[in-house]
Amino acid sequence: MPFQQGAQQLVCYQRLPTSQHMIAFIVALSFILGIVSAVHAILETRTPQGAIAWVVCLLVFPIVSVPAYWVLGRSRFHGYVNAWQEASDAIRKPLDEALEEFKPLQVQAPESMPEYAAITRLANFQFVTGNHTELLIDGQNTFESIEAGIEAATDYVLFQFYILRLDGVGNRFKEQLIRKAREGVKVLVLYDELGSSSLAKENAASLVAPNISVRPFNTRQGRRNRFQLNFRNHRKIVVVDGRVAWLGGLNVGDDYLGLDPKLSPWRDTHMRIEGPAAVTAQAIFVSDWYWAAREFLDFLSWRPYPTEAAGKPALVLGSGPADELETASLFFTTVLNLARERIWIATPYFIPDEATMVALRLALLRGTEVRILTPRLNDNWFVRQAANVYLSELADMGARIFFYEKGFMHQKVVLIDSAAAIIGTVNFDNRSFRLNFEVSGAVADSEFANQVETMLEQDFGNSTEASDYRLRDQPFLDRLQARTAALLAPVL
Known part of the structure; x- marks a missing residue:
């Protein structure tokens, strides 16, 4: 018995140095990987704030930060870019032919507005006239309008949402889309697999029928993207026959x-656009569909159909992590710099980047009225805390801050x-500006602006x-929470 106890103690003593060596090796390896990842972050992260935040985390907490960085840290979606370049030859011809028909409808740059050139270069397109636009307030009006549009479809329906749930609202759309498909209308459904994580495979399969194709956007397809969770397709686009498009803040679900x-x-x-600008929304859907399905939709109509000669000038702008430039951030910065009388912003998540804050500060300095409307009730505690830093700074400069009290404002x-x-899908935060695929509809018309007002x-x-x-x-803990959240905002 004493011999056995002595043997056990000897084994334990022999194992102890090995365990310590293993721990030391893991710690050393994590710091080495942290340094390598920090160098990568310095070279690849789009903003200095984001790069600094990642470098600090990678060097101080490498065991946690290294895997987080390689899953969440990428800011450019190269796979999407490469896929689109591969398809460009097949897609370019019909688009070039369509552009010829768009030329008479394009709004030329006013001499007094050099910013217009920047906007059109970001959008790779110009404002086009001949559009009828309709403001859709809340879910009931929006869903009824989309359902009426689908009912009138004769050729095809393109149906894309970040969140698609087959609950009461979702099943209504499902039954309608299946019925239209049986009538011979082609239906394409695209959803984000993370946003629509509750859409189980069995439920998604229930949408499949003759003339219906259903695809997840699937940002993780391909070996290089297998562990990439940071990019999301946040777009909400419906297009009917290339003539009418819907876009805005609403997803498909009973909560909306x-x-x-x-x-x-x-x-x-939400908003409804009928006219040539709907074709631009269609082009954005086609780009996303090609990534998801590697399929070019050669049955679509690219011909613009003006609703009336004096229709409203409109532009549909897609933005996302596949863009060479930070399209969303640059677009909104340019637009804010145009304002002379007022800037009213309604957003559930207000964590603007430095460029946007500079534009808002300059607007306040030149006497422009700035109002920020954000919800008191928020579904994201972290975002709500970080927003306090930016709202406080703008309030100090004279901005008017409003907290929406009647439920959740999205x-x-x-x-x-x-x-x-x-009106679109872009929130005023780093994720929408740089990491999400988004869509915005801009209408340069005083009548429509008055309706929004x-x-x-x-x-x-x-x-x-x-x-x-x-x-x-505010109390010390509230200030500490807000500052800490704002410090981490660039990496989330």
Whole structure:
């Protein structure tokens, strides 16, 4: 018995140095990988703030940060770029032919607006006239409008959402799309697999029928992208026959009708565009579909159909991590610099980048009215805390801050003077500006801008204005939480 105890102790003593060596090896390896990853972050991260945040995390906490960086740290989606370049020859011919028909409809740059050239270069297109636009407020109006459009489809329906749930609303659309497909209408359904994670394979399969194709966007396809979770397709686009398009903040689900008791009532905004600008929305869908399915849709119509000679000028802009430039950030910075009278921004997530903050500061300095509308109730605690830093700074400079009180506000709307309004999927945060695939509809028309103004005035009426909003006056823990969240915002 003593011999056995002595043997056991000897084994333990022999194992101890080996375990220590293994731990030392793992720690050393993690720091080496942290240094290598930090160098990669310095070279590849799009913003200095993001690069600094990653470098600090990688060097101080490498065991946790290294795997996080290689899963979440990429800011350019090279696989999407390469796939699109491979298909460009097949796609270019019909698009070039369509562009010839667009030329008479394109809005030329006013001599007094050099910023217009920047906008058109970012969009790779110009504002086009001949559009009828309709403002859609909240879920009921939006879903009824989309259902009516699908019902009128004769050739095809393109149906893309970040979140697609087959609940009450989702099943209504499913049954309608299957019925239209049986009538001979081609239907394509595209969804983001992360946003639509509740869409089980069995439910997705229930959408498949003759004339219907269903695909997840699948950012992780391909060996290099297998562990990439950072890029998401946040777009919401419906196109019918290449003539009418819908885009905005609403996904497909019962909660967007205000049926989620935690986030009810739900406040959101969408828009309907009929006319040549709908073809631009179609082109964005086609690009996403090619990545998802490696299939070019040669049955689509690319001919623009103006609704009326004096229709509204509109532009549909796609943006995302496959762009050479930071399209969304540059676009909104340019638009904000155009404002002379007012900038009204409604967004659920307000964590602007430095360029956007500079544009807002300059607007306030030149006397432009700036209003920020964001929800009091938020589904993201981290975002809500970080937003306090930016809201406080703008409030100190004279911006008016409004907290929406009547449920959860999810709309993404920008109003510039009385001249233009933008409705889409872009939140004012790093994720929307750089990591998500997004879409925005801009309408340069005073009548439409007035409709948006009326809508936002009602939202302000359902809000509380923080007339003396200063973070420095808040309790210590609140200030610490806000500053810490803002510090981490560039990497999330």
